Amino acid sequence: MPFAADHALPRSGAVSTPARRLDPDQLGDHLDRLYRAAWALCGSREDAEDLVQDTYARVLQKPRMLRSGEDLGYLLRVLRNTYFSRLRAAARRPRADPLPDELDRIVDPSASAPEAALDASELYRMIAELPDPFREALVAIDVVGLSYREAARALRVREATITTRLYRARQRLAHSLGTERAAGDGKTG
Amino acid sequence: MRRQRRHSRALERDLARLADGTIEPGRREQVERSVAASDELQTRLGEQLVAVAAVRTLASERAPATLRMRRRLLARAVGPHASGQRSSRRSRRRTPALGLGMAGVLVAVVSVLVAFGGSQAGLTVADAATLAVRPATGAVAEPPDDGTTLPRISAAGLPFPYWEDRFGWVATGVRHDDVDGRVLTTVFYGRHGRHVAYTIVPGTSLRAGHGVRTLRRGDLMLSTFTTGHRLVVMWLRRGHTCVLSGAGVPLSALVKLAAWRGHGTLPY
Numbered sequence: 001m002p003f004a005a006d007h008a009l010p011r012s013g014a015v016s017t018p019a020r021r022l023d024p025d026q027l028g029d030h031l032d033r034l035y036r037a038a039w040a041l042c043g044s045r046e047d048a049e050d051l052v053q054d055t056y057a058r059v060l061q062k063p064r065m066l067r068s069g070e071d072l073g074y075l076l077r078v079l080r081n082t083y084f085s086r087l088r089a090a091a092r093r094p095r096a097d098p099l100p101d102e103l104d105r106i107v108d109p110s111a112s113a114p115e116a117a118l119d120a121s122e123l124y125r126m127i128a129e130l131p132d133p134f135r136e137a138l139v140a141i142d143v144v145g146l147s148y149r150e151a152a153r154a155l156r157v158r159e160a161t162i163t164t165r166l167y168r169a170r171q172r173l174a175h176s177l178g179t180e181r182a183a184g185d186g187k188t189g
Numbered sequence: 190m191r192r193q194r195r196h197s198r199a200l201e202r203d204l205a206r207l208a209d210g211t212i213e214p215g216r217r218e219q220v221e222r223s224v225a226a227s228d229e230l231q232t233r234l235g236e237q238l239v240a241v242a243a244v245r246t247l248a249s250e251r252a253p254a255t256l257r258m259r260r261r262l263l264a265r266a267v268g269p270h271a272s273g274q275r276s277s278r279r280s281r282r283r284t285p286a287l288g289l290g291m292a293g294v295l296v297a298v299v300s301v302l303v304a305f306g307g308s309q310a311g312l313t314v315a316d317a318a319t320l321a322v323r324p325a326t327g328a329v330a331e332p333p334d335d336g337t338t339l340p341r342i343s344a345a346g347l348p349f350p351y352w353e354d355r356f357g358w359v360a361t362g363v364r365h366d367d368v369d370g371r372v373l374t375t376v377f378y379g380r381h382g383r384h385v386a387y388t389i390v391p392g393t394s395l396r397a398g399h400g401v402r403t404l405r406r407g408d409l410m411l412s413t414f415t416t417g418h419r420l421v422v423m424w425l426r427r428g429h430t431c432v433l434s435g436a437g438v439p440l441s442a443l444v445k446l447a448a449w450r451g452h453g454t455l456p457y
Contacts, residue, residue, distance in 0.1 A: 035252035142244040167201035170240035
């Protein structure tokens with residue numbers, strides 16, 4: 001259940017830290033990490049761009065009061081909520097038809113699609129396919145780089161819980177990677 | 190049973206933290222000893238390490254230049270509001286109205302951003318295609334009889350096609366956009382209420398991006414993808430990127446237009 005993005009202050013913990021206004025100029029410092037998190041949530045680069053933009057638009061709609069040092073965790077939380085809002089909205093919209101495919105589809109040897117980029121897309125896709133709680137833990141800690149404590153606060157779960165989820169997320173991801181490699185070996189061999 | 194489960198979870202947490210190096214030093218030694226003594230634990234730790242290493246490779250992935258620009262413009266649009274003082278009761282009472290006003294500003298900014306993107310390092314075909322939803326700023330003239338190119342409009346020495354006689358697409362206007370030193374020229378065409386936009390991006394060819402299909406028509410290689418509701422076709426003419434996009438226009442029609450060489454008068 002996503003929680004309201006408007007309430008940036010945590011319900012518990014670190015209450016002694018004074019609240020301060022979120023500085024819009026500093027939001028750009030987190031753009032790369034948020035973009036990666038968005039990509040890992042959506043599994044698509046294009047959707048990730050839109051998601052990050054919506055997240056910033058949402059955050060910037062009104063002044064936000066935050067405790068010190070929790071900007072990134074807060075942004076991740078808004079990103080996550082925005083992601084679920086978009087999913088719900090998308091579920092209500094009719095789906096577009098696939099592209100007509102009446103022409104030859106061939107491998108373009110000159111296409112600038114380096115393997116690394118392809119691998120990244122594949123990896124993001126695998127992360128996006130993880131069950132929600134596992135994916136969120138992995139995104140918060142491994143992709144965004146929050147500490148376990150920060151991630152627990154951002155996602156509002158216990159630190160032990162998020163660590164267990166992270167373990168399982170990585171385990172599944174490793175299996176997916178193994179399966180993918182095995183399939184690749186099978187094709188080439 | 191319950192105790193066993195608790196132990197199992199504690200072990201999972203230890204392995205997770207051991208894999209990314211956040212385990213407490215005192216605990217590390219103990220867990221490492223357990224792992225060394227168990228093939229199963231070695232496998233499980235190996236899985237954690239594989240995943241951690243894989244995800245770390247993503248750290249070099251940077252947000253595209255267009256997204257940076259969008260964020261900057263958004264921040265600029267709300268700057269005075271965000272940094273303003275709103276502590277008085279009066280200003281608090283005005284919050285809903287301000288909120289609505291700000292929503293309007295944001296919508297406007299986002300609309301502009303959707304139609305405008307790009308930066309030197311990260312200009313993509315999708316960015317160029319977004320120009321298609323911006324208005325024309327200039328008129329186009331008709332060519333003389335049997336003409337196949339539009340007069341007085343070109344980009345990087347490449348003329349734009351005149352499609353009206355051959356395909357029924359009427360050139361309706363032109364616009365020029367300077368995106369980080371590149372002047373992108375876009376000609377708009379219309380037919381039966383449908384519109385397409387043809388942009389020529391001079392200079393090095395653009396990154397096609399993700400989710401692209403490659404097609405061939407004769408000896409012409411084309412890439413196609415969708416962005417929003419628009420179908421986009423991209424190809425090269427003399428090393429310059431050409432982008433043709435339209436909403437509700439079939440791919441076959443776009444490809445046919447893109448591949449038309451005006452009986453040899455359009456340099457490819």
